[in-house]
Amino acid sequence: MDYAFVYDPALSQYELSDSHPFKPVRLELTKSLLTATGLLEDKHTVQPYPINETQLLRIHQKDYVDAVKAVSKNANFEDAYSYGLGTSDNPIFPNMHEAIMRVCSATTTAVHLVASGKAQRAVNLSGGLHHAHADKASGFCVYNDLAVAIDHAVKKFKLRVAYVDIDAHHGDGVQWLFYDRNDVVTISLHESGRYLFPGTGHTYEIGKDAGRGYSVNMPLEPFSEDVSYLEAFEAVVPLALRKFKPDLIVLQAGADMHRYDPLADLALSVQGMSKSYQRMSELADELCDGRLVATGGGGYDPFRTVPRAWGQLWAAVTRQELPKDIPAAWRKQWERQSPVELPETFADDVTLWKAIPRHNEIESHNRAVVKRLVNTLGSTWGDQ
Amino acid sequence: MLVQDIMTKKVVAIDPEMPIVDVNKLMEQRNIRHFPILMNSQLVGIVSDRDIRVVGSEHPRAQKGVTLKDSVKKIMRSPVLTTHPLDPIEEAAKVLREHKIGAMPVLDGDELVGIVTGIDFLEAMVKMTGVYGATTRLEVEVDNRPGGLASVLDSIAKKKVNVSSVMTTRSDPDAVHFVLRVNTIDGRGLAGELRKEGFEILWPTEKP
DSSP states (O other), X not given: OOEEEEOOGGGGGOOOOTTXXXXXXXXXXXXXXXXXXXXXXXXXEEOOOOOOHHHHHTTSOHXXXXXXXXXXXXXXXXXGGGGTOSSSSXXXXXXXXXXXXXXXXXXXXXXXXXXXXXXXXXXXXXXXXXXXXXXXXBTTBSSOHHHHHHHHHHHHXXXXXXXXXXXXXXXXXXXXXXXXXXXXXXXXXXXXXXXXXXXXXXXXXXXXXXXXXXXXXXXXXXXXXXXXXXXXXXXXXXXXXXXXXXXXXXXXXXXTTBTTOSXXXXXXXXXXXXXXXXXXXXXXXXXHTTOEEEEOOOOOOTTTTHHHHHHHHHHHHTTOOOOSBOOHHHHHHHTTTOSSOOOSBSSOOGGGSOOOTTHHXXXXXXXXXXXHHHHHHHHHHHXX | OBHHXXXXXXXXXXXXXXXXXXXXXXXXXXXXXXEEEEETTEEEEEEXXXXXXXXXXXXXXXXXXXXXXXXXXXTOBOSOOOBOTTSBHHHHHHHHHHHTOXXXXXXXXXXXXXXXXXXXXXXXXXXXHOOOSSOEEEEEEEESSTTHHHHHHHHHHHTTOOEEEEEEEEEOSSEEEEEEEESOSOHHHHHHHHHHTTOEEEESOOOO
């Protein structure tokens, strides 16, 4: 099998609440879109195999896991708040422990398939819960499926893993979990923490102790657009990946850097996002025999944007090309549920978008940050 | 925040008879720019790296005839401006700024208990504006009257969102501008709801 699409309808049970912006319906929307285009076939689909709790406890503290289990059964658990549970971001829902274990299993399955050589590439769109900490839920994320899966690749297969996070938000949970390690590099491109949650991800966060030089952060100005984003991507991501020489790349492909996303402030188009997926595919070919695992993540415009973006992600990962138009049958299937009009093409017509004020300042600011970051990395790596 | 929260507690003090050349060496070794000078445990002066750098030079502030072999008491500054461990840091910062000096010894009665330098104030500022825990920036402008800020905080609390830091960045007579750090990823959602309730939210702005 060349390409695996890890999927189980039960993965949609990671639904925080009815009114919550994190919408698992994104999975069904993307899967049906890809099936309609012919790019996703039954032969690609793999059921996740369950992980055990020992694997989870290599990343999360036992008292925290116990707390999640307790609230899963009884929402009146007293200490919930100190674990970040029962907040507006991370409301408690029945059987949440089981639901998130399933997501961790799915991402670990994707990594296992690629690390063991059973597949060259694998995708788990339900994964990407990059804000979860060792002892705390944060930003819609309860367990860190990415860290559990990366740890599996390192421990079981002795692989060097490069984690690339292109979600609009800083990949803080994964960064802190591997901050002092040199067998995993974390690279995150995101809207600056000065403006956006979680507030971290500055250029000077470069790792500590043995991990010094193994955390890379490229914060971007709010309202950055395709050209400036891709310029920063190209200046930072290949440089850090070539320096690290990974055996496996794990890509967190949150789809919230799009102009329509209601939570973040970046202003990319689907075709701009697609270019970054293409580049990740090429870099995996260049550096690690194509081995690539991609997950979902953020993305809060579930009908209009996320399926198109993740459609492009699957196309890039599987080296296929999407048609120009969205299949009419898919639009018909979903139009009644969608609160907005569904687009007719995969690409956005950016000529319809209003110009971003301060466009030039944003571009030159991003360029200055890239320069500062590249200098910092150069001198850090030079010391070693 | 008080001076005792930001001061360096392990102070390296020197004797007035120490030769300037040795003081210079000690500064280099310990990477310290200011030494309080004690005689019989009493603070009698202070010397900075700048005072030492001009010794023997043509610099207008250099004292004629003093060489590196002389004792430090010849160039030390006295009386010394000092602060108290329970002084608020903004008071101490004002003194440093108004007198254009780099450091102040901290005295509790006659006892030297610490030293604060400009770097300690920068550190304090970084801490005050810093981000602890994962949070989102929310900027609000409220009327400068009782309950102005409280009404915003009250509304945020009702939405089960915690506020982990509050800063004032500017104020005019009628309005006060606050930067809050709130522990939610959905800052735009929160801002939208607060706008609907009539609050003036400066960040996040509406998307163009």
